[in-house]
Amino acid sequence: MTARMDQKFVALKQEGRPAFITYFMGGDPDFETSLSIMKALPSAGADIIELGMPFSDPMADGPAIQLAGQRALKGGQTLAKTLDLAKRFREEDQETPIVMMGYYNPIYIYGVDRFLDDALAFGIDGLIVVDLPPEMDDELCIPALAKGINFIRLATPTTDEKRLVTVLKNTSGFVYYVSMNGITGSALPDPSLVAGAVARIKSHTDLPICVGFGVKTADHARAIGAAADGVVVGSAIVSEIASSLTEEGAAGPDTVSAVATFVKGLATGVHGARLVAAE
Amino acid sequence: MNQTPKLNSFRSGPDEDGRFGIFGGRFVAETLMPLILDLQGEWEKAKTDPEFQKELSDLGTHYIGRPSPLYFAERLTNHLGGAKIYFKREELNHTGSHKINNCIGQILLAKRMGKTRIIAETGAGQHGVASATVAARFGFPCVIYMGATDVERQAPNVFRMKLLGAEVIPVTSGNGTLKDAMNEALRDWVTNVDSTYYLIGTAAGPHPYPEMVRDFQSVIGIEARAQLLEAEGRLPDLVIAAVGGGSNAIGIFHPFLDDESVKIVGVEAGGRGLQGEEHCASITAGTPGVLHGNRTYLLQNPDGQILEGHSISAGLDYPGIGPEHSWLHDIGRVEYVPIMDQEALDAFQLLTRLEGIIPALEPSHAIAEVIKRAPQMGKEEIILMNLSGRGDKDIFTVGKILGMEM
Numbered sequence: 001m002t003a004r005m006d007q008k009f010v011a012l013k014q015e016g017r018p019a020f021i022t023y024f025m026g027g028d029p030d031f032e033t034s035l036s037i038m039k040a041l042p043s044a045g046a047d048i049i050e051l052g053m054p055f056s057d058p059m060a061d062g063p064a065i066q067l068a069g070q071r072a073l074k075g076g077q078t079l080a081k082t083l084d085l086a087k088r089f090r091e092e093d094q095e096t097p098i099v100m101m102g103y104y105n106p107i108y109i110y111g112v113d114r115f116l117d118d119a120l121a122f123g124i125d126g127l128i129v130v131d132l133p134p135e136m137d138d139e140l141c142i143p144a145l146a147k148g149i150n151f152i153r154l155a156t157p158t159t160d161e162k163r164l165v166t167v168l169k170n171t172s173g174f175v176y177y178v179s180m181n182g183i184t185g186s187a188l189p190d191p192s193l194v195a196g197a198v199a200r201i202k203s204h205t206d207l208p209i210c211v212g213f214g215v216k217t218a219d220h221a222r223a224i225g226a227a228a229d230g231v232v233v234g235s236a237i238v239s240e241i242a243s244s245l246t247e248e249g250a251a252g253p254d255t256v257s258a259v260a261t262f263v264k265g266l267a268t269g270v271h272g273a274r275l276v277a278a279e
Numbered sequence: 280m281n282q283t284p285k286l287n288s289f290r291s292g293p294d295e296d297g298r299f300g301i302f303g304g305r306f307v308a309e310t311l312m313p314l315i316l317d318l319q320g321e322w323e324k325a326k327t328d329p330e331f332q333k334e335l336s337d338l339g340t341h342y343i344g345r346p347s348p349l350y351f352a353e354r355l356t357n358h359l360g361g362a363k364i365y366f367k368r369e370e371l372n373h374t375g376s377h378k379i380n381n382c383i384g385q386i387l388l389a390k391r392m393g394k395t396r397i398i399a400e401t402g403a404g405q406h407g408v409a410s411a412t413v414a415a416r417f418g419f420p421c422v423i424y425m426g427a428t429d430v431e432r433q434a435p436n437v438f439r440m441k442l443l444g445a446e447v448i449p450v451t452s453g454n455g456t457l458k459d460a461m462n463e464a465l466r467d468w469v470t471n472v473d474s475t476y477y478l479i480g481t482a483a484g485p486h487p488y489p490e491m492v493r494d495f496q497s498v499i500g501i502e503a504r505a506q507l508l509e510a511e512g513r514l515p516d517l518v519i520a521a522v523g524g525g526s527n528a529i530g531i532f533h534p535f536l537d538d539e540s541v542k543i544v545g546v547e548a549g550g551r552g553l554q555g556e557e558h559c560a561s562i563t564a565g566t567p568g569v570l571h572g573n574r575t576y577l578l579q580n581p582d583g584q585i586l587e588g589h590s591i592s593a594g595l596d597y598p599g600i601g602p603e604h605s606w607l608h609d610i611g612r613v614e615y616v617p618i619m620d621q622e623a624l625d626a627f628q629l630l631t632r633l634e635g636i637i638p639a640l641e642p643s644h645a646i647a648e649v650i651k652r653a654p655q656m657g658k659e660e661i662i663l664m665n666l667s668g669r670g671d672k673d674i675f676t677v678g679k680i681l682g683m684e685m
Contacts (some may be wrong), residue, residue, distance in 0.1 A: 060465075111582030158314070
């Protein structure tokens with residue numbers, strides 16, 4: 001699988017701290033602003049970038065990410081433009097892994113082969129496609145793995161021992177543990193429950209386990225980071241973008257700097273956490 | 280000469296992965312997969328459990344009022360001067376439409392699975408009323424998601440649901456119609472997956488819903504086939520039904536799929552015409568895509584973003600269609616045609632005056648197609664149409680359009 005992702009986790013393990021994974025919506029509120037946000041993320045402390053692909057019907061997302069997708073689509077964002085965001089980012093940064101996250105239909109309509117060829121050419125390291133469970137692996141997962149793009153799967157509290165084997169089978173890059181049943185942006189889970197769940201998944205795989213859903217502050221990030229190989233923050237960052245916009249929903253003068261400052265704050269939390277394995 | 284072996288049945292789908300050709304499947308978030316697999320297991324057991332079948336059949340007889348009558352529409356037949364027209368009177372069911380057939384079946388499954396809470400989405404409100412009804416009958420708390428636009432235009436049904444003890448949540452995301460209500464129901468389900476049963480109202484969604492809903496609705500076609508054989512001693516030449524998600528249509532179509540002599544037509548909502556985006560003709564004017572758990576024909580833009588449809592009828596206002604219909608279209612077994620808002624409105628009024636039956640706006644689309652086709656057919660030919668719901672809920676909408684003071 002892509003060397004960039006594996007090298008990142010090896011390097012972080014040597015540093016003895018979890019990965020900080022930041023999600024934002026491609027094209028929110030417009031292409032140029034979201035490109036500037038993306039470029040600002042690594043120096044603000046993001047180790048891996050999740051690049052959201054907007055979709056008209058985000059069934060697994062809470063209000064913050066739903067609205068971000070609506071803003072992006074209203075701003076003219078398409079899957080082609082989201083791929084272009086990655087391409088432009090890669091012109092300056094060849095180190096930071098990029099994971100594209102979203103729903104299957106825009107990829108299906110773009111054409112699976114064409115999408116994977118472009119994703120590979122533009123330096124995409126992994127895919128998270130919410131509505132493609134293992135039962136649908138022939139659609140995108142197997143073709144992506146064949147081309148050397150990681151297919152990152154979500155595990156949830158409903159994923160029991162038997163199901164875990166199925167879920168992990170074609171998963172690569174890392175495992176994204178969704179810390180609670182629900183939509184993105186829900187309340188913070190109990191860190192001790194998360195630690196137990198991470199340990200359970202770790203008994204089945206050597207892949208890094210990253211945890212998301214509900215992490216909003218540096219303290220949350222530190223608590224979750226102590227129990228996992230990575231912390232994912234999405235809705236909180238997207239909400240920060242939303243609150244920096246003008247009344248008409250356009251980028252404000254401080255949108256990019258506000259997001260960078262917020263991400264820096266979260267990064268201190270994650271960087272303050274020690275990997276359990278490293279202690 | 281060897282005889283050519285008979286082609287495979289049109290009635291054997293879906294396969295074990297829930298596919299009808301390339302359509303169907305299980306495109307859902309991982310959180311829901313274990314539950315969907317449980318549901319499939321429970322459904323497999325229930326299908327062959329005589330006790331389940333007996334309970335279903337008893338409730339059908341004594342609670343829904345089955346079998347629904349097969350009615351010869353004599354005055355409409357004479358008025359059109361062609362084929363003999365029969366209606367399958369699903370509008371006479373308890374709660375006023377075919378929706379109750381499926382709701383009774385699924386609530387029995389929810390009970391078997393030990394679930395304690397029911398959620399459902401609704402467009403016209405017929406499925407919402409049917410869900411709230413069975414939830415009351417079996418003592419479940421019930422939450423109905425309904426687009427805010429639909430809450431306005433289907434006020435009588437909203438009141439019915441509330442009377443029945445359901446909580447109606449207006450959904451304001453998107454255009455506030457059925458698609459948005461379904462998104463919100465899925466978000467609720469993914470959050471409350473342990474306690475909650477999602478009672479999907481149409482023959483769409485992730486496997487096993489399309490198959491399960493079809494089987495619960497097939498009672499319509501099974502009865503109609505037997506009733507028509509008794510009344511006329513033969514099968515119909517043409518079967519017609521309106522298609523939104525397509526549960527009433529697949530219910531009457533399915534038992535006739537292998538009868539080669541029977542032509543089958545599904546009627547989509549043509550809205551204000553197929554040129555723009557103001558219609559819901561997923562098959563006639565859409566392309567295959569993935570939404571709400573299945574691959575099927577959808578109204579979408581070239582970027583794969585789903586469009587909001589339009590129809591005078593809230594029950595047809597959905598930019599997709601059940602996956603089995605997509606397959607039946609692709610293999611050419613069923614023909615799908617659009618009917619415009621105005622044609623449906625005219626048919627609504629004609630039927631009301633000629634037969635003394637106020638139909639819902641959804642089957643009014645099917646009636647409009649009957650009005651087109653019957654005069655082209657011989658007097659000895661027979662049309663069977665599914666009159667899937669009654670129009671009490673629509674009188675305010677129609678009144679407004681006709682400029683009547685209500």
